[in-house]
Structure formats: structure tokens, C-alpha cells
Amino acid sequence: MDLPELVLRAHAAAADVAMPLTRDGTGPSCSLPGVGRFLAVLAAGCVGGTIGELGTGVGVGAAWMASAMPADCTLVTVELDQTRATAAHRVFADDPRVEVVRGDALTVLSTRAPYDLLFADGGTAEAPTLVDLLRIGGRIVSDDVTPLDLLPADSPFRTNDAKREFYFGEPRLISTEVVLPDRQNSLLVGTRVR
Structure with a gap:
């Protein structure tokens, strides 16, 4: 399948800063194509809405969302690392709907709530607060989850997985x-109902 132009630009930015396109367990990586396509599907429905992303990286996930979101939608994506934030700025230089901010994601995103879609590309420590940032009907998505069927029988994640506990206990x-x-990978997706 053809990749959107913004995604291709983000892939080039990843190569420029030596950020892997796939998870290799050694550090941050870009959003996988399946994650990107899923995010694009959700972003396409955010008519007149606002999308937030925690952990821009070089902008691959944001590129998928920006490529699909309606013209009247805005996206704010936040990255702590200066090198990656600078690379993402270059990817979105021609798209005024996308704002790349270097800083603490929760602090920045809290000032722009409520959101129709939040992509939490990271841990779950701030997860309950993120739900506060969603409008009713808004969605939150987390990636980098291993499907239960692939976990070894003795994996502690079978009984104690903070991400799953949050999504299914909130x-x-x-x-x-x-x-x-x-x-090999899965996403957790939640819609705020109250």
C-alpha cells in the first residue's frame, strides 16, 4: 500500500536521526504501519476536533493522523527530546494544522483540552489524568502492547499489566x-463515556 506523503517525510526524518522504524527493544521507535493506519481511521472522524499526541518522536504517528484528519481539525504533538522535536518540526513545516511542541506532554496538552483523540505513545503513569483531557466520546489510544496470546506462560504481564489494568479498570x-x-503487536483503545 502507498504511504501518505507526510508519513514518507517522517520516515526520512527517522533515518536522519537514526530512529528505528520498528521496535527493537533498545529505545524509542516509530509508530508501526498498523498503528498508523488505525490512528488515521480515528483521526478521519475528528471533524472540527482536536487531536493530541504524547511522544512525537520524529512525527510518524502524527503524520498518519494529519494525513487523514479533516481540514478543520488541529493536532498538537509534544516531544521532550530536542533532536526528535526539531526533526518533527521539519516534517510538519508546511501544515498549519499541526503544532509540534518541545516540552512535557501532560503540561502542554492540559492547556489545550478537551480532545477528541489522544495518542498516548508511552507509559501509563499519567493515564487517569489523560482521561480528564478527553471530551465525552473522545478516544485514547496506547500502542506497544504485546498480545496476551504471545506472552510466555510465566510472563508477569499476564497478571500485572499497568496499561491493560488502566484501560479495563477505568x-x-x-x-x-x-x-x-x-x-505481534496490539493497541489499547478506550472511549470516554462519562
């Missing part, structure tokens, strides 16, 4: 796990 969300087409 009473303001109705959530599901979506296994990606590669069957």
Missing part, C-alpha cells in the same frame, strides 16, 4: 484491545 472508559495485522 470506569470512565469503555475499552478494547486491537491486535494489529502483524499479530
